Amino acid sequence: MSEGPAGRRGPREAWGGVSPFSIKTKLGALVVIAVLITTGLMMIAMRTATELRFITVFSMIATLLITQFVAHSLTAPLDDMNAVARSISHGDYTRRVRENRRDELGDLAQTINRMADDLEAQERQRKELVANVSHELRTPIAGLRAVLENIVDGVTQADPETMRTALKQTERLGRLVETLLDLSRLDNGVVPLKKRRFEVWPYLSGVLKEANMVATARAGIASGSGSHTRNDVHLHLDVTPPELTAHADPERIHQVVANLIDNAVKHSPPHGRVTVKARRGALPESLELEVLDEGPGIPRSEWHRVFERFNRGQVPRPHGPGSDGGTGLGLAIARWAVDLHGGRIGVAESERGCRILVTLPGLPSLPS
Secondary structure: OOOOOOOOOOHHHHOOOOOOOOHHHHHHHHHHHHHHHHHHHHHHHHHHOOOHHHHHHHHHHHHHHHHHHHHHHHHHHHHHHHHHHHHHHOOOOOOOOOOOOOOHHHHHHHHHHHHHHHHHHHHHHHHHHHHHHHHHHHHHHHHHHHHHHHHHOOOOOOOHHHHHHHHHHHHHHHHHHHHHHHHHHHHHOOOOOOOEEEEHHHHHHHHHHHHHHHHHHHOOOOOOOOOOOOOOOEEEEEEEOOOOEEEEOHHHHHHHHHHHHHHHHHOOOOOOEEEEEEEEOOOOOOEEEEEEOOOOOOOHHHHHHOOOOOOOOOOOOOOOOOOOOOOOOHHHHHHHHHHHOOOEEEEEOOOOOOEEEEEEOOOOOOOO
16 A cells, blocks of 8 residues: 555655755756856956846846746646646546656645545545445335335235334334444544443343344344344354453444444354454453454455445355345444544454454553
8 A cells, every 4th residue: 555645755855854856956056057157157258358238138048048947847737736636626536647756846746646546535435325325225115115005005914014024124224324323423533432441241242142132133134234134153252351341432342343243244154153252451441352253254455445434345245144245334333433442453363264353442551
């Protein structure tokens, strides 16, 4: 991956602060050359008895020619940047500025190109969001409409079984709306944390039990929000020591663990096993969480893209019955919740399957 603006080493930095090709250097050289030309012509005039007015005219012509050359070299890239900026303002993010200079204008060209890359990526994500949401909304709405039309037309009766089917479609819509709300919180970036101390074993045990209950309730029904519907995968909890405690926002950690379990279950083989491990971190009340599955794993080349929005991985299709592709937002939301705590989340080495490691800082260490 290319370095960002803070990590990229510019030409001026490579030359110890001022590049020999910088605009300041060029303008300084222009002044020096103009002075040398004028001085040289004055010396020639004194030795050849040439009139001062001719020397003045020759000096002005030479200086103007050199100034015109330097000015053209400075304004030509500005015209190019102006054209690219105008295209970007009109929604065309494909044009780029030529990066063939080693001065301030070259750095500006790199910045404009990086801005265009970011805007193009955001536009692509916006279109993907609209497409994904439209696709995910269509299925539950069509199912709910079909159930209601059958009741209105007298094809079916409004018995408990029929209403239960309508309720499931409504729940799917609710889960999708909740996912979109999480995405909105992620974009806004300002969510208050309600940290408190809690016991890890009963807390995670409740999260796993809820995941099992939800999967059983949804078995046989495709999920509109990306939540898994498989009940053939065994969830295992490993907390050491059993009395382990942590200091964090339980609601946000629930999002992290639930989304990681959801992702692990989707990519598990039939009758596979997903393990959730919890260990004490380095700081007081800190926590290290691991979620391991027995699926195909993630290629190392894709590790940096796992937590991007709408990234559904390189697996051609989910493993096992009842699994779906999801919206590609679960892991992005998990990273957002971990970042709110000032923690870290990432893919770790594993002999089999995929291993996601989460580190939460807990209480800050007191100065000695």
